[in-house]
Amino acid sequence: MIRIFIIFWVVLVVSVSVLAGPLSKVEKQILAHIDQAEPDAVNLLEKVVNINSGTMNFNGVKKVGDAFSDEYRKLGFSTTWIDGAPFNRAGHLVASYGNSGVRLLLIGHLDTVFAEDSPLQRYHPVSENKVMGPGITDMKGGDVVLLYALKSLHDTGVLDQFSVRVVLTGDEEKRGRPLDIATSALIDAGIWADIAIGFEDGDGDPKTAVISRRSASGWQLDVTGRPAHSSQIFREGYGVGAIYEAARILNQFRETLAGEPNLTFNPGLIVGGTQSDLNTALARGSAFGKNNVIAKTTRVVGDIRALTPEQLARSQAAMKKIVANNLNETTASIRFLDGYPPMAPSDGNRRLLAIYNQISHDLSMGEVSAVDPRKAGAADISFVAEHVEMAMDGLGLMGSGGHTVDETADMSTLKQQTKRAALLFYRLSQTK
Ligand SMILES: [Zn+2]
Numbered sequence: 258m259i260r261i262f263i264i265f266w267v268v269l270v271v272s273v274s275v276l277a278g279p280l281s282k283v284e285k286q287i288l289a290h291i292d293q294a295e296p297d298a299v300n301l302l303e304k305v306v307n308i309n310s311g312t313m314n315f316n317g318v319k320k321v322g323d324a325f326s327d328e329y330r331k332l333g334f335s336t337t338w339i340d341g342a343p344f345n346r347a348g349h350l351v352a353s354y355g356n357s358g359v360r361l362l363l364i365g366h367l368d369t370v371f372a373e374d375s376p377l378q379r380y381h382p383v384s385e386n387k388v389m390g391p392g393i394t395d396m397k398g399g400d401v402v403l404l405y406a407l408k409s410l411h412d413t414g415v416l417d418q419f420s421v422r423v424v425l426t427g428d429e430e431k432r433g434r435p436l437d438i439a440t441s442a443l444i445d446a447g448i449w450a451d452i453a454i455g456f457e458d459g460d461g462d463p464k465t466a467v468i469s470r471r472s473a474s475g476w477q478l479d480v481t482g483r484p485a486h487s488s489q490i491f492r493e494g495y496g497v498g499a500i501y502e503a504a505r506i507l508n509q510f511r512e513t514l515a516g517e518p519n520l521t522f523n524p525g526l527i528v529g530g531t532q533s534d535l536n537t538a539l540a541r542g543s544a545f546g547k548n549n550v551i552a553k554t555t556r557v558v559g560d561i562r563a564l565t566p567e568q569l570a571r572s573q574a575a576m577k578k579i580v581a582n583n584l585n586e587t588t589a590s591i592r593f594l595d596g597y598p599p600m601a602p603s604d605g606n607r608r609l610l611a612i613y614n615q616i617s618h619d620l621s622m623g624e625v626s627a628v629d630p631r632k633a634g635a636a637d638i639s640f641v642a643e644h645v646e647m648a649m650d651g652l653g654l655m656g657s658g659g660h661t662v663d664e665t666a667d668m669s670t671l672k673q674q675t676k677r678a679a680l681l682f683y684r685l686s687q688t689k
Contacts, residue, residue, distance in 0.1 A: 333411070343438050426443060471563060471599055
């Protein structure tokens with residue numbers, strides 16, 4: 258009798274929990290607030306998309322910052338505008354809330370690639386659920402997803418269960434210099450945080466998120482040879498000249514490193530001869546040389562992208578070794594320029610994706626898998642990934658045509674992405 262009762266009790270408990278579904282009462286309240294607030298979220302998106310904030314339009318970037326600052330203040334956040342004058346950009350908005358529980362750094366950006374003379378300036382619906390606009394997916398849509406996810410937790414009364422720092426940068430599309438000053442607000446927040454989450458549009462597909470990004474930085478190769486009449490080339494004391502030596506170096510880069518998975522390096526511009534000039538800021542060069550004179554100088558500029566800091570360091574060391582192994586009567590040096598560091602795929606990042614994926618299933622929104630890092634460019638989160646236990650990006654508003662005049666949002670993903678983000682913040686807040 259007792260056994261039968263226990264079996265009955267187990268069946269009852271199991272069936273009740275199946276009926277209740279995978280979402281808690283609080284989570285259902287959070288979702289209801291997001292449904293309610295959707296029209297406001299769309300209005301805000303329209304308003305900020307219609308403010309031109311091309312990176313070098315400092316007034317516009319600040320105006321978008323002010324619009325978000327007002328919204329964060331309504332939720333009880335304290336906000337600070339970090340003036341961008343020291344790094345020749347508009348600046349960044351930092352909004353903070355709470356000082357207990359798990360520490361979340363949430364990342365967006367205010368600027369777009371669309372300057373004031375770009376043909377794409379306005380928010381305009383093109384068909385059902387499709388809206389075009391400058392920066393609508395990259396990434397004012399993501400900024401709105403992030404804000405409304407936090408707002409739903411505020412409206413449910415659970416915002417106090419964790420600490421948040423939101424950093425909306427003003428120069429993601431064209432980073433200010435010096436780099437260390439331009440990125441210091443972001444990196445400080447990364448050092449403070451346990452977890453960093455970015456709201457870029459990733460690869461535009463809500464079935465994916467980004468847990469690794471390759472680095473992006475540059476290099477400059479300078480080669481010198483001994484100028485002499487070309488009839489003497491290859492002879493002892495005359496050597497091969499700067500152009501042959503540059504060709505050897507570039508070819509050996511390719512032969513030695515082109516097979517490395519997730520590593521790429523591209524010489525983008527080369528100038529050589531008796532005299533050469535290369536203006537890296539303008540990405541232009543000029544040269545003078547004659548076919549009967551051994552080349553005296555060659556300069557090459559290129560980029561390099563790697564998946565992990567180790568891969569980047571190892572590849573740079575291999576390149577330096579190749580550069581140092583000079584042919585007769587030549588010298589060469591390579592300089593690596595600063596840029597975006599890699600966001601390496603870590604166990605922590607994979608755990609964060611697993612939590613997000615579970616949420617997506619609980620919401621009946623399907624599987625979420627990791628984007629191939631070859632398809633994900635460097636972004637703000639790259640600067641903080643090494644400072645946090647877990648990092649993930651690409652949780653913003655989805656669409657297509659980013660960085661072109663065809664940039665179009667899929668507005669059906671606005672609520673979906675907001676719901677997944679809100680439950681992610683909430684479940685993370687329950688882990689500490
Ligand atoms: Zn972006």
